[in-house]
Amino acid sequence: GILEEGIEVVFFGTDKGEVAIRDVKMMQNFARSMSLDDAMNPDNLLCYEMNGAALPAANGFPLRLITPGWYGIANVKWLERI
Numbered sequence: 001g002i003l004e005e006g007i008e009v010v011f012f013g014t015d016k017g018e019v020a021i022r023d024v025k026m027m028q029n030f031a032r033s034m035s036l037d038d039a040m041n042p043d044n045l046l047c048y049e050m051n052g053a054a055l056p057a058a059n060g061f062p063l064r065l066i067t068p069g070w071y072g073i074a075n076v077k078w079l080e081r082i
Contacts, residue, residue, distance in 0.1 A: 002036065006036065007035065007036060008033050008034060008035050008036060008039070009033070009034050009035075009036060009039035009040075009082060010031050010032070010033045010034075010082070011031060011032045011033075011034070011039075011065050011076045011079060011081075011082055012029050012030070012031045012076070012079070012080050012082070013029060013030040013031065013076045013077055013078045013079055013080060014029070014078040014080045015029070015030045015077065015078055016028065016029050016030070017030070029080075030076065031076070032065070032073075032074050032076050034067075034074075038067075041067075043069075044065065044067050044068070045065070045066040045068075046063055046064075046065060046066075046079070047060070047063065047064045047065075047066055048061075048062060048063050048064075059077070060075075060076075060077030060078055060079070061078070062078075062079075063078075063079040064076065064077050064078070064079060065079055
Protein backbone atom coordinates (compact mmCIF):
# COMPACT_ATOMS: atom_id res chain seq x y z
CA GLY A 1 0.00 0.00 0.00
CA ILE A 2 0.87 3.66 -0.01
CA LEU A 3 2.29 5.17 3.15
CA GLU A 4 0.24 8.01 4.62
CA GLU A 5 3.25 10.33 4.28
CA GLY A 6 4.17 8.97 0.82
CA ILE A 7 4.67 11.50 -1.96
CA GLU A 8 5.93 9.36 -4.84
CA VAL A 9 6.07 5.84 -6.24
CA VAL A 10 9.23 4.18 -7.55
CA PHE A 11 9.15 1.48 -10.24
CA PHE A 12 12.28 -0.74 -10.25
CA GLY A 13 13.47 -2.78 -13.22
CA THR A 14 15.87 -5.72 -13.08
CA ASP A 15 18.35 -4.08 -15.45
CA LYS A 16 21.50 -2.80 -13.81
CA GLY A 17 24.36 -0.53 -14.70
CA GLU A 18 27.52 0.74 -13.12
CA VAL A 19 27.56 4.39 -12.08
CA ALA A 20 30.37 6.49 -10.64
CA ILE A 21 29.51 8.78 -7.75
CA ARG A 22 32.43 10.82 -6.43
CA ASP A 23 34.90 8.37 -8.00
CA VAL A 24 33.21 5.36 -6.38
CA LYS A 25 31.75 2.84 -8.83
CA MET A 26 28.63 1.00 -7.77
CA MET A 27 25.90 -1.11 -9.36
CA GLN A 28 22.50 0.51 -9.59
CA ASN A 29 19.14 -0.80 -10.79
CA PHE A 30 17.17 1.23 -13.28
CA ALA A 31 14.22 2.91 -11.56
CA ARG A 32 11.64 5.57 -12.39
CA SER A 33 10.11 7.77 -9.72
CA MET A 34 6.70 9.43 -10.19
CA SER A 35 4.49 11.60 -8.06
CA LEU A 36 1.50 9.78 -6.56
CA ASP A 37 -0.82 11.59 -8.98
CA ASP A 38 1.24 10.55 -12.01
CA ALA A 39 1.65 6.96 -10.79
CA MET A 40 -2.09 6.59 -10.12
CA ASN A 41 -3.07 7.85 -13.59
CA PRO A 42 -5.62 5.33 -14.92
CA ASP A 43 -4.01 5.55 -18.39
CA ASN A 44 -0.84 3.85 -17.08
CA LEU A 45 -0.50 0.19 -18.00
CA LEU A 46 1.31 -2.75 -16.44
CA CYS A 47 1.78 -4.94 -19.51
CA TYR A 48 2.42 -8.68 -19.47
CA GLU A 49 1.17 -9.41 -22.99
CA MET A 50 1.67 -7.96 -26.46
CA ASN A 51 -0.66 -8.80 -29.33
CA GLY A 52 -2.28 -11.60 -27.31
CA ALA A 53 0.99 -13.39 -26.48
CA ALA A 54 3.36 -13.22 -23.50
CA LEU A 55 5.47 -10.08 -23.57
CA PRO A 56 8.81 -10.88 -25.29
CA ALA A 57 11.97 -10.50 -23.19
CA ALA A 58 13.24 -7.71 -25.46
CA ASN A 59 10.06 -5.78 -24.74
CA GLY A 60 10.24 -6.15 -20.96
CA PHE A 61 9.00 -9.64 -19.96
CA PRO A 62 7.58 -10.44 -17.48
CA LEU A 63 6.10 -6.98 -16.82
CA ARG A 64 6.54 -3.52 -18.30
CA LEU A 65 5.23 -0.16 -17.18
CA ILE A 66 3.75 1.95 -19.99
CA THR A 67 3.17 5.62 -19.14
CA PRO A 68 1.34 7.35 -22.02
CA GLY A 69 2.54 10.88 -22.65
CA TRP A 70 5.94 10.33 -21.00
CA TYR A 71 9.23 9.79 -22.81
CA GLY A 72 9.98 6.13 -23.48
CA ILE A 73 12.61 6.01 -20.74
CA ALA A 74 9.77 6.21 -18.20
CA ASN A 75 8.41 2.90 -19.53
CA VAL A 76 10.28 0.62 -17.14
CA LYS A 77 11.09 -2.78 -18.65
CA TRP A 78 11.55 -5.99 -16.66
CA LEU A 79 9.56 -4.50 -13.80
CA GLU A 80 10.54 -6.20 -10.57
CA ARG A 81 9.24 -4.03 -7.76
CA ILE A 82 6.96 -1.04 -7.15
